[in-house]
Amino acid sequence: MDSLMIPPVDLTLMAPLLVVITWATVLLLVDVFFIPDGRKKLTGYLAIGGLVVAGLVGLPLWGVTGTTFDGMLRLDPFALTLTWVFLLVGILSITMSLEYLPSQGIEQGEFYPLIMFAVSGMILLAQGTDLIVLFLGIETLSITLYVLTGFAYPRLTSEEAAMKYLVLGAFAAGFFVYGIALVFGAAGSTRLAEIGAYAASRGLGDLNLTLLLGGAAMVLIAFAFKVALAPFHMWTPDVYEGSPTPVAAFMSVGTKGGALAALVRLLFEGLPTLSEYWLPVLAGLTALTMVVGNLGAIAQTNVKRMLAYSSIGHAGYVMLGVMVAGEQRGPEAFIFYLLVYALSNLGAFAVLIALEHQGENAWRLDDFAGLYQRQPMLAVAMAIFMFSLAGVPPTAGFMAKFYALTAAWEGGLPWLALVGVLTSAVAAFFYLRVIIRMFMTEPAGEPAPALNRGLTVDIVVAAIGTIAIGLIPAPVFALVERSLVALGGS
Amino acid sequence: MELLIWLIPLLPFIGFLLNVFVIRREREAGLVASGLVAAAFVVTLIAVAMLAGMPPEERRIVSTAWEWINTGSFRVPFAIMFDPLTAVMALLITGVGALIHVYSIGYMHGDPRVVRYFAYLNLFVTMMLFLVMANNLLLLFLGWEGVGLCSFLLIGFWFERKSASAAAVKAFVVNRIGDAAFILAMLAVFAYFGTLNFYGDGEGGQLGFLERVSDIAGLRIGPDWQPIFVSTAISFLLLIGATGKSAQFPLFVWLPDAMAGPTPVSALIHAATMVTGGVYLMARAEPLFVASFTTQGWVAWIGALTALLAGTAAMAQWDIKRVLAYSTVSQLGFMVAACGMGAYVAAIFHLLTHGIFKALLFLAAGSVIHGTHDTQDMRRMGGLKDAMPTTFRTYVIGALALAGIVPFAGFWSKDEILAHAISHGHTPIFVLLFLTSLLTAFYMGRQVALVFFGTQRDPSYHPHESPQVMTVPLVVLAVGATIGGAINVPALHWLTDWLEPVLHEKAGEFNLWLALIATAGAGGMGYLGWWVYTSNAAKIKIGGKDPAYRYSGDIWKGMEEAWYFDRLYQRTVVVGFERLADFLARVFDPQGVDGLVMGVGRFFGGLANGVRALQTGYVRTYALVFTVGVLIVLGVMLWFAR
Amino acid sequence: MVPTSYYVLLSAILFTIGVLGVLLRRNVIVVFMSVELMLNAANLALVAFARERLAVEAQVLVFFVITVAAAEVAVGLALLVSIFRTKRTADVDEVSTLKG
């Protein structure tokens, strides 16, 4: 028989991914064999090192555009920028876990490699240009997160959350696969580019629109599930609440970011010509998401759960950029929003972690009462995050929201921008509630929360970033803008 | 000359500043205040003399200090002027003012806040002078409200007394109602003339609106079915303003209450000067009023009705000052009625004489109060003529002047008004006014009888004559009240000639018959009043009813309460407004407006609970919702793809 | 030959039954089975389409799907075992403390 011709593989184009995945595998072994129990923090540091290295490895790739693995992976500035965001999210999440895990009695070395695997899944999503790669990327991310969600062992809610997540995730995966089948049935390929070419051939008469749209819809639904777009959001509050807080933090940005990155690729490389069909649907979902997410958060007295609902709402705002990613400002808005949201939200979760004590959680609003008097800096930082999430100037959250709304309006969705601002007015209510508790009520006599180094770093980085980007967003905008010159075509 | 006329208002103003910021001792305050007002009087005299030296047509000095308001086309200078009308007003203000200042030194002696008192008094004189010297409506309004403020301050001078503070607020607020109309009038003037200046500056610049009344001749505004002349609208609004300040029907209710202030204040502000502001305004805006036949009718009727109404009320009062207060309202009614009939000179004439003799009466009443240790109820007086002879004599002179007995000042001015009414065919007005003049004589007779004749009904105090610092002004004023009529006696009509450049009026004819009848009537009624109350002196008990009550019953009661107007306002307008405000504040605002806002909040809260309720915790429900989503997405996309 | 549409029809029926399984059954294991049924239905459709176009790739896809399904089931069952240890139940409705 013929010898197998392995197509040329340009590993440099997937260098960050490669670093993360290899490092994670090796770290797994190192952890098992060389790092004793009780010193698992070392694994964490090593994992951070790996993520940093991955980020550095990506530096020379700036501006490079290319595909490898027979066109299944694509490296472009869009993917690279997102990669960096994901690495940042990973680093921050690990940093806040270093002390969290031992304090909750769930310190296991595998945690860190698993986070790295999740990050690799996200990078795969950002780089993949084939439905099957996207499917695998999502599954990599999901399976890792199922495990991580169930990580807080003694807490039953953790397992409950994992179970719910898994059941619904598998359910969604079923739709994903069915969607792939239908799309394949129509287009005869799973490559986004080929699907795009096929979809663009409409008018030639051989377009099987129903089949293609049906399949595309199912794939979109699977992504919508990951992004937590209403009505596919139902898992989010429960899972966030149940999972270990750093994991929730990671998920709130990571899953969304990865799925959205893939969604951008799918929509604008695979289905740009069909936007008249999916745009209204996605716009409707987005509107519903903003409404449901922010409304759901109003009724919460559990801050963690409130943040979960708020993450649903924010998914809607990010979607404002994603949907119009065909325009110049869409992907910019998407990435900028994601970055800002990552900073603010991770910061908020870090504060949440700082309040948790051994084996117990402190997520009730009352636990925040008088925080300002107990830990002024912590309260101020939390206030910054809350204002940022609410989109009040001069925080970065405002700039992000502003840009997302601008993009949406430009993309021809002014009504959606209207829904966006109206829901953000609603959202101010529950963010403000946390602030009011912290600053304007008397402390309930709780001891001062213990801040450790990792958390401090997280909170300080996030707070400074939030304020700095809010005041002088131009450099970040410029970076994001330059990173996206290449998107849209191909 | 321009500088000189600025001195007139500035001198008292300096007194005000000194009293506010520098002077702390009672003695200095009185001297400085009186001295500066007296100086202003002297300056006014000089100015008048200089004015008299000019040809009659040019007797007007206008001086602008600075642009007060200048925005867009809306330009108002801070400008004063001096012309014959202003001159007589300024003389009255500074002259009577100076006397009252001097009198106050004695009257207010020992009061802890006497420095402040003189400051207010000085400020009042300043503002009053601005009122009469202003060359535009806005500056006039500044003085107008300024005197209102001083009136408020001085009525409320003894603010510890509840009645005083209530009266002060009432005076200010009621005046404000008239002022609101005044503001509207100014706006209308500005809208139709483009300026608020009375006269141009005489240097070929823009003319003032009083010189351009013909511009609006025939102009009408308002809906097509009921247009009114612009001149009517403006002058009517001014009339409402004047009814506030000059205590005319229907806004007269504040003046009797205003007697809660110190008596010299009543003399100066609530008799001689401030309340005449409305009359001055009408005289000043004479061309506007004359241009509107309708308004003139209103003016005349309002004046006459007020005169009668207040005259009847004055008859039934027990409080020595309230009698004078209602009498003032009544006399102001005379003046207003005169304006309404076109007898502006007569109005001003009466204003001047009334200013003198009413000040005299008030001061004398003050002397009585002073000498009886703050007794104001006439039922507790009686027989004071022996204890306070000077006061008694001056009081009688004042009463004779007010009653209109020859040859006292009041006779000439009142007679001129009545004569004008007859000769110009205003018969109903004449009847009302004549009736009033009879009543006037009656209640003055009554008062004199009650206060000075008979025996002292309340032995709890020892009446004594007032010190010289008080009696000397009384005497001076009494002289004025006696011979003041000379300035416009029919044969000489100096005042008419003097005011001719402003009011363009020729002297009326003296009606001898009328004069005779009026004097006889007044004399008779005055005697009747005196006789009734001296002969029935025994029936007057402290806290008791008037002897006349037996005969007239509830009518007397009605007169005592000034026909219940005050109470009517209290029960309808005031209570109505309070109820409305209360409703708005306690019900409508929190539950209506704010309730709507809160309703929005509750609405979202309800929606949020809906979202929460959907989040059942059962993963199968989540899958169900998921499936619904799938169907929607698929359905919509396929719908589009049809 | 059997027309592709027959297979697709069958696959749709099976897929729907799988969905119903998730919606209706409370036993976590059966729920997982239903998910497997959904994946299988999808695979069937995929192969049917592949046969129509003679595209071998689709078979590769099926291969990957089966693998991933296995991995997912493994994790799911492990989780179930872990939960069962404390909760003593495999009823999916029992894990419903997180809500609201």
Place this chain on the structure above:
Amino acid sequence: MDLILFFITAVIAITGAVAMLVSRNAVHSALFLLLNFTAISVMYLLLSAPFLFAIQLTVYAGAIMVLFLFVVMLLGAEKVEDAPDRIAWQQPLALLLGLALLVVSVVVGLGGATTPPPVGEALAQFSDPRSLGALLFTEYLLPFEVTGFILLIAVIGVVVLNQRGRKI
């Protein structure tokens, strides 16, 4: 001939699926599902994909279903649905939705154009496992590798999820 075989198999597959859905015993469900999987593997044969037929039988019917049965037995979780359904209101709704979903999927699925059934050399190539294998290691090398990692993660996950119980 093919058509008859297809219908028989299809009926078996649907029966298996429905029976899995309705049987209240998890073991029965598993066995019915096994029946269904087997039927589907026969379908693969009908569709000229013999390799998948083998995979389906070994991996699904063999490994996964055994795993299911094993866990069911291990936990004794055959009958967990005896307690009354707390969200019974959902059942009719679910059935309704299922019906709708079926309609929609059928509409979608039958939207596909039918090309004439292929024959000959190409079909042989299609059904040849070797071409599949070749693809797996050339074009689909990356997914293949990733699948490996997914399995690795799954293994770690299973370990992580179950070892700690013992530790603590």
Place this chain on the structure above:
Amino acid sequence: MNQLGFPLLSLVLWLPAAGALALLFVPRANVELSRRISLVTMVAVFLISLLLPLRFETNPMQIAVVGAPPVMQFVEELPWLPIVGATYSLGVDGISLWLVMLTTFLGPIVVLSTWDSVHKDVRNFQILLLILQTAMLGVFLAQDLLLFYLFWEFTLIPMTFLIGIWGSQNRIYAARKFFLYTFAGSVLMLLALIALHILHRDAIAAVEPGFRGTFSFGQFVSDLRSGRFTLDTLTERLLFGAFFLAFAVKVPLWPFHTWLPDAHVEAPTAGSVVLAGVLLKLGGYGMIRYNLTLFPAASQWAAPALAVLAVIGIIYGAAVAFAQSDMKKLVAYSSVSHMGFVVLGIFALNTEGISGAVLQMVNHGLSTSALFLMVGVLYERRHTRELAEYGGLWKVMPVFAAFSLLVALSSAGLPGLNGFVGEFTIIAGAFRSPLLGWVYVAIAVGGVVLAAAYLLKLFRAVFMGDVSQPANANLPDLNQRELTTFTLLSIPIVVIGIYPALFFAGMQHSVAALVAELMAQVAGG
């Protein structure tokens, strides 16, 4: 760069923030030092800002021709957000000049008022005050819509904290209501900004390819006026509405006022002073600067209706104020009434109305601040704001009474004091406005009457009558600091009253240009 050659506006704008930064390094316990630093900063800002009116060209060389953008002075511009064309650009014109001066003038007064009233966490209080000062100045100075919005929204944060932390019993409710109400009111404005930006960019890009859009106020205006950028009627009205809503809530225009009494009642004295003194002015300023300038036709269209709201507010606010027994509430509702005048003046759409509105904003800032300070003085001494608790204080605190009377009269619009000039000019404008007319004015004048009623009611209840409560018998009169505060406030109150021309002169040119533009709109369409 500008007529001074150095960035004066930036200095004025950021100096308070710098002071706040410096305060961060003061130990929390050193209360006195924090206050002093804060005071020194505020005074310095005021003194520096004095250069503005001194060097302000009342009649700039550039003659305002119809179609030209508003002439700004002391202009500064730096790139800020090039990707959307937003710049850091500052400037003042005759309209903002006096509002800036009002803000800087009230700064030291506010700090002075905290000396006796704020004892909790003093340093942070001062920090928030200083930050708030920067934010408010930013709103007046910003000449870029995005920058403006940034400052606009940011004012909420320090104010919310001031109310929520240092307020009285119900402070949380008030703080939340304040924040949410005003935030919700202004979100639509953000959308309108974006819409404007994009519509403008699309319009200009059609002529100048490669144009990336802008947020520059000046450019919007000049393009709108030159006709390079036009809005169709519906769009213009919608945008107008979006902007207006934000401003109306802030002003607050009836019926959007209900947050105000709560916020005022609960806020500490300094907070109330800032709120009434400056924060409400942001709304009025916004209406003039943005609504009238950007959307002249829509302004014409909406003016009668909005003026109706304004007039309702005048009467309603006055009536409700009259019924209050809580002093702060009374003053708060009086703000509703007074700001109703401002809105009425603005929508008279003529020179008199608008310049009267600007002056009235300054007046209201002075008078109402002083009224709140007055309430504060009493509250510090007696810890109650109920009218019934007071009486006869004229005897006990004569100096205080004198100042209070002055302030009350100024607020009631006594001629010779500042309030009258503003109100009168406004109603003169409204009377002459072809859009409004005498009916509006006739009702609005009722507000003048009622103002006297409720303010004298307040004055009488507090100062007149006998000293009924023994606790009031020995209240100390104003101390040196309070005396300084009131004296400082009284100076402009009197000066504006007798020589308003000084203030009108500065704004004349800007207002005239604005009105000319509005008139051109009428003529043109």
